[in-house]
Every structure is written in structure tokens, then in C-alpha cells.
Amino acid sequence: MNTCRIFSRSISYKRAFFIHTASLYSYNFKSIHLACQYSPQLSCFPITYSPYRAIHTSFRLRGDEQLEFNESVRVTFIDRDGNHVPVIGNIGENLLSLAHRYDIEMEGACDASLACTTCHVYIQPEFFSVLLPSTDEEEDLLDLAPFLESNSRLGCQVLLTRDMQGMFISLPRVTRNFYVDGHIPKAH
Amino acid sequence: MFSIPIFQNVYITSSRFLVRYTRSLFSDNHYRVGIVGSGPAGFYTAQRLLKLNSNVRVDIIERLPTPFGLVRYGVAPDHPEVKNVITNFTNLLKDTRCRFYGNISVGTDISLSQLFTYYSAIVLAYGADSDRKLEIPGENAKGFLSARRFVGWYNGLPEDVSLDVDLSSQTAVIIGQGNVAIDVARILLTPTEQLEKTDICNHALLALRESKIQRVVLVGRRGPLQVAFTIKELRELLKLKQITTLLTKEDHDFLEPIISTLPRGRKRLIELLYKTSRQSLHTETSNKCLEISYLRSPTIINTNTEGKINSITFEVNKLQDHNSINTKAIGTGVYETIECGIAFRSIGYKSIPILESVPFDNIKHVIPNERGKVTHLDGTLYKGLYCSGWIKRGPVGVIASTMNDAYETAERVHEDLTADTLQSFNTDFKLSDLIPEGHRMVNYTDWSSLDTEEVSRGGESKPREKITSIQEMIRIMNNK
Structure with a gap:
């Protein structure tokens, strides 16, 4: 509880930060927060200056979020390049808007109106049953998603709940052999 | 460091x-x-x-x-x-x-x-x-259109807006069973009061208001197992109250035992087709209908003396392997004719x-x-x-x-x-x-001014009214 409070204070900063850290879930937020202020080596680094995905093992915080400590869920995205991006989401928020808030390249072509499959994600199998089951309409679209797996969902239809604490979500990788892997593009 | x-x-x-x-x-x-x-x-x-x-x-x-x-x-x-x-x-x-x-x-x-x-x-x-052609006699007949160009026509693609679309007959035939075919069928059958609220071009809306088309037949060369449309489009079609989708029960009988063996995407689609074909349909006479017909390959587009389409002759096919998704259709030598006043080929786009x-x-x-x-x-x-x-x-x-x-x-x-x-x-x-x-x-600024103009022309009911002539587009951009 205490940690959470310090945490929400640390993100009330009006600037976005990268905080280098080895582990997301076990560190003391306060020490990181202080370390940022006093040690340039921890590289408080605005996101806009970073065109490279190299430091995405770090924990990114955004200053403009309104987070109530009891209503936030920590999950980790694995982006198209394989980088881990830990984020904090609000309960009830969908994965697509969460990803957009953290500048993760998840496309949402139809703006969450269930008309495309561009926000296709894979849910960590252990958590798949925690999610509300998908509707027929979502399944209809998933049927057309390239690289469909049994743990596939549409990001815009997955709403964060308390039970998703620590869940990993991965985006489909852009494969090197689009045709060789047996994928047959379906009729549009 | x-x-x-x-x-x-x-x-x-x-x-x-x-x-x-x-x-x-x-x-x-x-x-x-x-x-x-x-x-x-x-x-x-x-x-x-x-x-x-x-x-x-x-x-x-x-x-x-x-x-x-x-x-x-x-x-x-x-x-x-x-x-x-x-x-x-x-x-x-x-x-x-x-x-x-x-x-x-x-x-x-x-x-x-x-x-x-x-x-x-x-x-x-x-x-x-471009799009794929059937390569059969009569393909250039008046009233036989490419679905790709018809889509361009109702969407205001400058090169297609002058397409001659005659909707004065009762029956339209669409050759092909993909999503473009379903789009064309849906546009032909949807009541214009619904289309008025979309960004469909005005010329198309006017023509569709005068349309006499009551029946659209979607003809495929192979069977229900091989259809190319997707479940989302089919479900949408089935939900439309004004359009009755007719599926012949006998065409789908053989599907029941094989549904469970199909791969995921195909399985749900075929299940929906099968279920729909089991339902007894109460066709009210006022309803417009869409028929899905299988195992027919067009062989001749027949025309009247003025060179306008009046029917299409199809050869009845059978499949090499009934239960396989990737199978070939073989002609049986039996022919039948469907009368129609307009027809579309919708068998794929082509680069x-x-x-x-x-x-x-x-x-x-x-x-x-x-x-x-x-x-x-x-x-x-x-x-x-x-x-x-x-x-x-x-x-x-x-x-x-x-x-x-x-x-x-x-x-x-x-x-x-x-x-x-x-x-x-x-x-x-x-x-x-x-x-x-x-x-x-x-440039982008020019496009934004055109965009603004289109949105304002749309008025309150339409999201936009597309400008369909390149000259007019340029004129608007120059005036801004």
C-alpha cells in the first residue's frame, strides 16, 4: 500500500521518464525516484528523444496519467521487435488505448469499433482464462487475423481487470518469411 | 561513464x-x-x-x-x-x-x-x-460490369463514375462469392434510406433509388465449403432485416459430418452457413432476396438484339473432392440459364x-x-x-x-x-x-481544403459528399 502511494506520487511529474531498472516488480520506487534526481547515469530521458527501442527493458512512466493506486494494473507488453515494455494500466481500460498511451506500436485501424484485426495480440496463456470470453463478432474477426494462435485476442476488446496483474501481452512479430511459414492470406 | x-x-x-x-x-x-x-x-x-x-x-x-x-x-x-x-x-x-x-x-x-x-x-x-476476367463470349455485353468498377462507381472513383449502370431489371447476377461480391449485393439491396446516411456518392444514390432490383444471385463455381467471403460479411448480411438470404437446404446437407474436422476460420463460417440453411425461411413477398448458388460456371453471356445482357448460361459443375477446401470444379456437360438484366464479374482483383x-x-x-x-x-x-x-x-x-x-x-x-x-x-x-x-x-494542405469542402457538402445527414471530378477537385484547391 505504502509503496503504491509513493509510486503514484513519483509519476505525478509532468515529464515522461525512462527509469533503468533490472526488475519491474521488486524494486523500491522511492529509491529509483530519488536516484533519478541525483544521478544522471540513471538517465532520465524524455521519450521523444529516443528513436531506438534499445532501452525498452526499462520501466516507462508517463506524467500525465491519472492513476488511483487501487485501480491500476501492471502488465508488460512485448512489442514487435521483442522488447519488453512494462506499463501501468487503469482498470477498465482496454489494451489498445493502454498501448497507445505508452507509445507502443499497436495499430488500431478501426478505432476499437470491431471492424479490423490490426490490434491482434497474444495473451500470456496462464492469464487467458482470466479474460472475459470473446464475443462472436470478435471471433469472426480473429478468424481472419494473420498468425492466429489459440491465445489470440483483439487488444481493443480486452479490458483490464485486477486479476491481470503481471500479465504479459505480446504483439505478433513481423516474421521474416511471410509465405514460407505456411501462412495463407485469406480473402478480404 | x-x-x-x-x-x-x-x-x-x-x-x-x-x-x-x-x-x-x-x-x-x-x-x-x-x-x-x-x-x-x-x-x-x-x-x-x-x-x-x-x-x-x-x-x-x-x-x-x-x-x-x-x-x-x-x-x-x-x-x-x-x-x-x-x-x-x-x-x-x-x-x-x-x-x-x-x-x-x-x-x-x-x-x-x-x-x-x-x-x-x-x-x-x-x-x-485491374480485375480478373472470365474470358467467355459476351463478356463485353452492355450491362455486364466489373464489380471493381461498380465499387468505384458508388464510391466516386473519378475514372468509374461514368459507368453505365442500368438497374431497371428485377434480377442481378454476381459471378463470384467473395467479399466484394457481398458488398455489391448489399449495396444493390439495402434500402436507400439507410444509404442516405453514408458517404455513398449522390449519383449512385439517385440511381439506386430508381432501382427495380429485387433479387440478386451470387453464383460460385465451387461449393459452400470453398466460398471466399468471410464470416463477418455473411453475418452482417444475415442480420439485415430487409434482405432475405436464401440458401438451398440440399446444397448444405453434406456439410454436417465434416464441420468438426475443418480448420478454425473455415469451421465457424461453414457452421453459420449450415445453420442458416436449416432455418425455414419465411420469405415475404415485399422482401428483397439474395440467393447463394453453387457449382455453376458461366459459359456464355447472352444478349438481346441491342447487345444488352438478358441472361447467362452456366455449366453445372461437380467437385473433384467434395470434402476438400482446395478442390477443383469439373464441368458435367449440363447447362442452365439464369435470366437477368444486369450482371457483375467479381472473381478477384489483379495487379x-x-x-x-x-x-x-x-x-x-x-x-x-x-x-x-x-x-x-x-x-x-x-x-x-x-x-x-x-x-x-x-x-x-x-x-x-x-x-x-x-x-x-x-x-x-x-x-x-x-x-x-x-x-x-x-x-x-x-x-x-x-x-x-x-x-x-x-499537397497535404490542398487535400485538407478539399476534405473540408467534401465534409461541408455532405451537410447534416452524410459524413461527406465526395467530389468525383478531378477538374473540380483542382478548382476547389485553387480557390482556397
Whole structure:
């Protein structure tokens, strides 16, 4: 509880930060927060200056979020390049808007109106049953998603709940052999 | 560790960043990528490329004065949610690293070799400009239309708005069972009161109001197991109260035992088809109906004395293997005729070569490529030339397939840029300098003014009224 409070204070900063850290879930937020202020080596680094995905093992915080400590869920995205991006989401928020808030390249072509499959994600199998089951309409679209797996969902239809604490979500990788892997593009 | 301040309290500590950042401070060296075509393939390639490489500037070159390709001219007007992607694409155009050059036809207004002197790489993303033909007698009959052009007609594609669409007969036949066929059928049968609220073009709306069409027949060469439309479109059709979808029970009887053996996507689609065919249909006479008919190959388009279509003769087929998804249809020698006053061929789009110097695979109708990098027909790589979208993998797949495929191309370009195999530039360049005076080039500002005008013409009921003549578009842009 205490940690959470310090945490929400640390993100009330009006600037976005990268905080280098080895582990997301076990560190003391306060020490990181202080370390940022006093040690340039921890590289408080605005996101806009970073065109490279190299430091995405770090924990990114955004200053403009309104987070109530009891209503936030920590999950980790694995982006198209394989980088881990830990984020904090609000309960009830969908994965697509969460990803957009953290500048993760998840496309949402139809703006969450269930008309495309561009926000296709894979849910960590252990958590798949925690999610509300998908509707027929979502399944209809998933049927057309390239690289469909049994743990596939549409990001815009997955709403964060308390039970998703620590869940990993991965985006489909852009494969090197689009045709060789047996994928047959379906009729549009 | 050595670190340098770049901003108040902000330091660079990583040596990799240090090198790149200092390099970018002292030189204006950048790569220029020209993308030919402004549909989803072009935009997604641009988006991924700009994200991957901060040293890249992208120019999107488009033949028409308007951007967004098939999102604007292909997506059905009653599917507005699919067009939401335009918001993302517009944001990209607002990026200072991305410019739009409309009304420029590569090959006519500017040659590929000219482009190569000013660009590090060229990505061809011009899609599929044609469609497959049936190659049967009577195909040029009056009233026998290409579904691709009909889609262009109701969506206001300048070259298709003059299409002669005669809707004065009762029956329309659509040859083909893909999503385009379903789109055409839905537009023909949807009550115009519903279409009035969409961005369908006014000329099409007027023609559809006068339409006498009551019955649309979707004819496929193979059986229900091989249909090409997707479950989303079928479900949408079945939900429409004004349209009754007729499926013959006997056609679907054989499906029951094999449904469980089918792969996931096919299984749910066939299950829905099967279930629907079991329901007893109460066809009210007032309802318009859509019939799905299988195992028929058109052999002759019959015409009246004026050369206008009046019926189509089909040969009844049987399948080599009833229970296989990839099977062939074989003619049985039995023929039957369906009378109709208008018919469409909807058997697939087709890419065509537009640039002579670019290799083209005339069998698969795609540009030969290796993960998006164009190759010569003998397999050797074509330096600096890439392709993306339908021209790369053929005209199939949903927008997500094009997105993945465009990302792959962008990554291939990025790889070559980081390997330093492509030319970089340090002076600014505007494509407009290459265009002869008097030719009206369209930039993003021009497009926004046209966009505003279209939205205002739409009034309160329509999201927009598209302007369908290029001359008028230019006039509006000049007046702003």
C-alpha cells in the first residue's frame, strides 16, 4: 500500500521518464525516484528523444496519467521487435488505448469499433482464462487475423481487470518469411 | 561513464545513442524514401519506416489528387468504422518527415529513373489496378460490369463514375462469392434510406433509388465449403432485416459430418452457413432476396438484339473432392440459364505492371520480391527498389494482412539503410521541382481544403459528399 502511494506520487511529474531498472516488480520506487534526481547515469530521458527501442527493458512512466493506486494494473507488453515494455494500466481500460498511451506500436485501424484485426495480440496463456470470453463478432474477426494462435485476442476488446496483474501481452512479430511459414492470406 | 547533457537535466549515457545523437547534431544527412501509392500499404510502410529510422524522410506519391486509396474508394460506404484508419493516416501526413504528393503519376508525369536520383529507396505500393476476367463470349455485353468498377462507381472513383449502370431489371447476377461480391449485393439491396446516411456518392444514390432490383444471385463455381467471403460479411448480411438470404437446404446437407474436422476460420463460417440453411425461411413477398448458388460456371453471356445482357448460361459443375477446401470444379456437360438484366464479374482483383523497367511476374501478377525487396526475374536483387501490399503478395487479405506485409517491407528498407547500402542526402528536395510547370501537384494542405469542402457538402445527414471530378477537385484547391 505504502509503496503504491509513493509510486503514484513519483509519476505525478509532468515529464515522461525512462527509469533503468533490472526488475519491474521488486524494486523500491522511492529509491529509483530519488536516484533519478541525483544521478544522471540513471538517465532520465524524455521519450521523444529516443528513436531506438534499445532501452525498452526499462520501466516507462508517463506524467500525465491519472492513476488511483487501487485501480491500476501492471502488465508488460512485448512489442514487435521483442522488447519488453512494462506499463501501468487503469482498470477498465482496454489494451489498445493502454498501448497507445505508452507509445507502443499497436495499430488500431478501426478505432476499437470491431471492424479490423490490426490490434491482434497474444495473451500470456496462464492469464487467458482470466479474460472475459470473446464475443462472436470478435471471433469472426480473429478468424481472419494473420498468425492466429489459440491465445489470440483483439487488444481493443480486452479490458483490464485486477486479476491481470503481471500479465504479459505480446504483439505478433513481423516474421521474416511471410509465405514460407505456411501462412495463407485469406480473402478480404 | 562519459555523459553529455542534451536538455535540462537530461543526459545521454549510452555510447550508441551518443554516436547517433552527435552525428545527427552536426549533419543533416538523411535518407529519402519515395512511396508510390497512398493506400494502406503505402501508409503502413511509411509509418513503420518513420518509427524505425529517425533519419528517414518519406514522400508518398499518389496518382489521384486524393490520398488513402481503397480506404476511400474501395471500402463500402456502409462500413464507416473501417474508414476510421484515415485518422491514423492523416496524423502521419501531419508529421514533418512525411509529405504527400498527389496528382502525380509515376511513369507519366515523372519516371522511375528520375526518382532514383533523388531518393535513397522507392517503395511500390500501387496495389491492384485491374480485375480478373472470365474470358467467355459476351463478356463485353452492355450491362455486364466489373464489380471493381461498380465499387468505384458508388464510391466516386473519378475514372468509374461514368459507368453505365442500368438497374431497371428485377434480377442481378454476381459471378463470384467473395467479399466484394457481398458488398455489391448489399449495396444493390439495402434500402436507400439507410444509404442516405453514408458517404455513398449522390449519383449512385439517385440511381439506386430508381432501382427495380429485387433479387440478386451470387453464383460460385465451387461449393459452400470453398466460398471466399468471410464470416463477418455473411453475418452482417444475415442480420439485415430487409434482405432475405436464401440458401438451398440440399446444397448444405453434406456439410454436417465434416464441420468438426475443418480448420478454425473455415469451421465457424461453414457452421453459420449450415445453420442458416436449416432455418425455414419465411420469405415475404415485399422482401428483397439474395440467393447463394453453387457449382455453376458461366459459359456464355447472352444478349438481346441491342447487345444488352438478358441472361447467362452456366455449366453445372461437380467437385473433384467434395470434402476438400482446395478442390477443383469439373464441368458435367449440363447447362442452365439464369435470366437477368444486369450482371457483375467479381472473381478477384489483379495487379498490372505500370512501369516497364520494373520486373513483373505475369503468372502470379505480382512484382517478384524477397521480403519486399524487388528482385529481377532471375532472382538477383534490384537495388533500392521495394514493394508492399497487394502488388507484393496479390490482391487478398484484410487490412491487417496488408499492415503486416507493409511492416515487413519497411523493415527490409530499414535493414538496407542501416547497412549503409543506400544513398543518403544532405540537401532538401521537393518533388514539385521535378514536375513541369502547369501540372497541378496536390499537397497535404490542398487535400485538407478539399476534405473540408467534401465534409461541408455532405451537410447534416452524410459524413461527406465526395467530389468525383478531378477538374473540380483542382478548382476547389485553387480557390482556397
